[in-house]
Amino acid sequence: ERSSNWLIYDLCGIGKVSEAYFVFSILTAKGFFPTVYTYNPILLGLCKAGQIFVALAFLTSLKKKGFTPNVYTFTALVYGFSMEGLYDEAYLILNTMQADSCKPNVVTFTTIIMFLCDDGKVAEALSILDMMEGGECHADLITYNVVLHALFSNCNFSKACEIVEVMDRKGFRPDYFTFSAVVGGLLKTGYVRLANRFSLKYLDEGYEMDLVACNIFIHALYRGIGSKTAFCVLKKFLTGGFVPS
RNA sequence: UCCAGUGCGCC
Numbered sequence: 549e550r551s552s553n554w555l556i557y558d559l560c561g562i563g564k565v566s567e568a569y570f571v572f573s574i575l576t577a578k579g580f581f582p583t584v585y586t587y588n589p590i591l592l593g594l595c596k597a598g599q600i601f602v603a604l605a606f607l608t609s610l611k612k613k614g615f616t617p618n619v620y621t622f623t624a625l626v627y628g629f630s631m632e633g634l635y636d637e638a639y640l641i642l643n644t645m646q647a648d649s650c651k652p653n654v655v656t657f658t659t660i661i662m663f664l665c666d667d668g669k670v671a672e673a674l675s676i677l678d679m680m681e682g683g684e685c686h687a688d689l690i691t692y693n694v695v696l697h698a699l700f701s702n703c704n705f706s707k708a709c710e711i712v713e714v715m716d717r718k719g720f721r722p723d724y725f726t727f728s729a730v731v732g733g734l735l736k737t738g739y740v741r742l743a744n745r746f747s748l749k750y751l752d753e754g755y756e757m758d759l760v761a762c763n764i765f766i767h768a769l770y771r772g773i774g775s776k777t778a779f780c781v782l783k784k785f786l787t788g789g790f791v792p793s
Numbered sequence: 794u795c796c797a798g799u800g801c802g803c804c
Contacts, residue, residue, distance in 0.1 A: 696799095
């Protein structure tokens with residue numbers, strides 16, 4: 549049964565959700581008992597494919613058979629609704645999931661926040677963040693990264709500074725997601741000099757680095773300080789064992 | 794213990 553979950557998980561991961569569902573139906577027809585590890589990946593796969601209503605119907609049928617959803621299950625639905633811009637429905641899930649003794653967690657809220665931001669509804673996203681800060685479910689680094697990404701992409705620097713101060717006060721260390729969100733936003737909006745300063749600062753402080761961050765920083769340096777600096781940084785990465793894509 | 798959320802570009 550572990551390996552069937554595995555197969556279903558991998559099928560969903562490569563976008564073959566109907567194949568995964570097919571495997572699921574065969575297995576259950578043979579008397580196999582699915583768990584959250586079996587159907588959650590299918591539900592999320594459906595949601596990511598824009599099939600939120602199929603996912604809903606599937607969940608209804610699971611519940612009828614006595615299978616229990618968990619917070620991952622509802623977070624998948626929240627993902628699906630938010631992705632389609634159906635925020636009222638997403639909010640409704642937050643309330644109705646309590647009937648299945650599930651409470652939304654930081655992932656659930658961060659998911660809505662992210663889609664609201666991408667949809668230009670940053671003020672509404674920030675109000676959810678405020679609500680979290682006032683409640684028992686606190687924002688984590690990913691939540692802040694998502695919000696900073698939106699604020700820097702929209703040149704809302706004053707609010708961004710507030711957030712950075714809150715992060716600092718709470719002891720959250722920025723990571724390469726934070727910096728690529730910040731530098732990427734600055735580059736996109738034309739603040740090349742600022743993007744350079746952030747890049748150099750991050751590089752100086754010897755934080756962790758990955759390919760995406762490397763691309764962004766080299767792009768920033770290339771457009772700002774110039775190709776020489778960018779090339780030096782690239783060279784440093786290459787000799788450090790980085791494999792460019 | 795096997796399930797969920799964040800960043801560049803290409804498509």
